[in-house]
Amino acid sequence: MSALIQGLLWAGLAISSMSIAHASNEHAVALDKAKISVLDQASLQRGADMYAQYCMGCHSLKYVRVNRAAKDLGWTAEEGVGHFQYLRGGKGKPTDMIETTLNPVTAKTAFGTVPPDLSLEARLRGTDWLYTFLRSYERTADGKVINHLFSGVAMPYVLEGLQTSLPAREFDAKVADLVNFLDYAAEPAKPKRLMLGWWVLGFLMILVVLTYLLKQEFWRDVKTQA
Ligand code: HEC
Structure with missing residues (x-):
């Protein structure tokens, strides 16, 4: 037994x-937790600039329109063009999608694959994955680039200059802003959705108070009649 x-x-x-x-x-x-919030507009702005400077040269956000993103991030449409078309010298229309400056044929020859569109990347991989991925690059002693999370990745170590010149904490904060922006891009309605949640909670609180006062009012009559 x-x-x-x-x-x-x-x-x-x-x-x-x-x-x-x-x-x-x-x-x-193991994935590191990305401590981010799409309600932090300043972080989204910094992340958008990171994106325009370091990622747009290869990746598009083809489902995100410049003027929509600008509005959500607290910029005018013209300011949005300036920020998002950084690599095009600030030239473009507010109604343009956020497109890469890279030609797909050149990309295929250079990297053996076309860099994927990142519009939905945060939903596909999750923000913790992105945060860890971008911080997992390393140049080995013999000069080779590896990524501890994504072995054999075709994407170069694009943040190398930034990572080697900044203290780890500052670099992590910049990557967090970038991931925050990608999280926003994957669901542009997310900030509104979260804010709506707080409004609904506030409304319910007020309703609870009113209902309680109403109950007091009704029972006052019942009690005086008895
Ligand atoms: C020089 C071109 C280039 C730049 C700049 C670049 N990438 Fe990439 N990226 C690539 C290529 C090529 C791949 C495809 C890698 C593969 O499949 O092995 C890729 C893949 C990725 C992936 C993985 C996609 C997946 O799910 O498989 C993510 C996430 C990503 N890039 C994010 C970024 C971010 C964020 C930036 C800006 C900091 C950036 N990339 C800048 C070329 C680039």
């Missing part, structure tokens, strides 16, 4: 350790 129990216990242990091993194998490295 005890042998049977012991056997069952061992089997249970084996299964649970298998699932732990599986969980940790899911990603090459």
